[in-house]
Amino acid sequence: MKRYIIGVTGASGSILAKVLLRYLAGTKAELHIIATDMGRKVFEYETGIPWTAFISTIKQKEAEIFDYENQDMFARVASGSFQVEAMMIVPCSMATAAKIAVGTGGNLLCRAADVCLKEKTRLVISPREAPLSSIHLKNLLTLSECGAVILPPVPMFYANSDNYDEMVYGIAGRILKSAGIDNDLYTKWNSGKAN
Template identity: 40%
Template sequence: MEDTKINSNKKRLVIGMSGASGAILGIEILEILREHSEWETHLVISKGSEETIAEETNYKLEDVMELADKAYSIKDIGASIASGTFKTEGMIIVPCSMKTVAGIACGYSDNLLLRAADVIIKEKRKLVLVARECPLSTIHLRNMLSLSELGVIIMPPMVSYYNKPVDINDLNNHIIGKILDRFGIEVSGFNRWGESDV
């Protein structure tokens, strides 16, 4: 499953996809990052996400994995991204299920996705969780508060209206722009407040 397109001179970003709705957001982030040659992506997909990709998109799992520079099995707990000595700029989990949020909050690293997130936290790197659930229970909120207090960025894919979206692509692009902005990555068509004529 692992690819060999690795360049230690590039900035590395771990992308996790778990079983919440919104698989297209993770896919589009991978597509955008392919256009940024200075970045290298390391992808891990949960079993739940595999099902969501099939349910919500026209992509095959193999096609999504091909978008990354390197893809890992969720079971590969000994992969490079499971170690803090493997230097990365951080990690985005998009979409992020409440099960994954709970696992990270409790340090329950029983698969590579959870272990990679645990590493990001312990190494004090940037972790962005695009947490997806509606409505949120008190349990969900407590778990997210616990992570936020550790410096984790909780970024639910909220709809914005000030940019006057025309279709779902505009909505997706706006949240993707906000996610990647955390890593200094510019997204074409991302309208910042006060910098556009909308």
Template identity: 45%
Template structure:
């Protein structure tokens, strides 16, 4: 069973987190969710959803789900020997991005991501900020050079999306791709031009 960590920080874009977590909860995976306190607050503010209540609902979907305490550095997710294969932080705040780029690991979320980097495992960061400052861009470059995948929440329009859900699914599907999970949640480019 694949072991995946899903992080949530205080950037805007909780809808991306909710959809990705829902889709992962329907996979045969062991899913550990780590949220910063601001991540939980922004999620509640933007969507009206309580993370703790939502995790209970996802629990019946098939995945083994663990909601981690962001202050518990004794969690298995804090160690490279626990065998977690991949991690995504969705959305990834510029603050979390900066901490990761400079090795600051004071919380479980940043420590787990740091483990992914040091073990050369899959780390997908979905930043949601605009415009981007030079500092933001430098931090993204640093992390990309360390092996992280930088997957900005910038949905494509070649699939001619008609709803917000389709735009969200584009990012969720691309994130699943980067985590190595096959999916059909977004329309892929077919190399044809239709007038």
């Protein structure tokens, strides 16, 4: 069974985490989920769904789901010997991007990302902030130079859709695609079937 790590931080855009996790939960995969404290709070604020209730719901689907405490540095995802296909950080705050770029670790999410970079495992980061300061841009450049894919949550305006959900699915689908996961969220958009 394929394994993925999904990091959720306190940047705006929790709906992307919701759509992406719901989609992955319906597949035959192992999902290792790490949400920061602010990730859980912003998720709840933006979606209206308590984090623990959301995790309980997706646990009833097909995938095998592991939900970690961000302080649990003994968790297996903290180790390079635990092999995964890819890690996605959706959405990624500037604070977390900075910590990963500097390599200070300090929590499980940053440690898992650090491990992906050193082991050359695919790492997809969806950073959300506007406008971006030079500090943000420098950190994102560092991450890109270290091998991470930087995929900001930018809508595909060329799809000419005025449907918010479809825009979100399109972005979530592209993040999955960048992590090597073929999916119909993205395919729909790509083939013009979204409307």
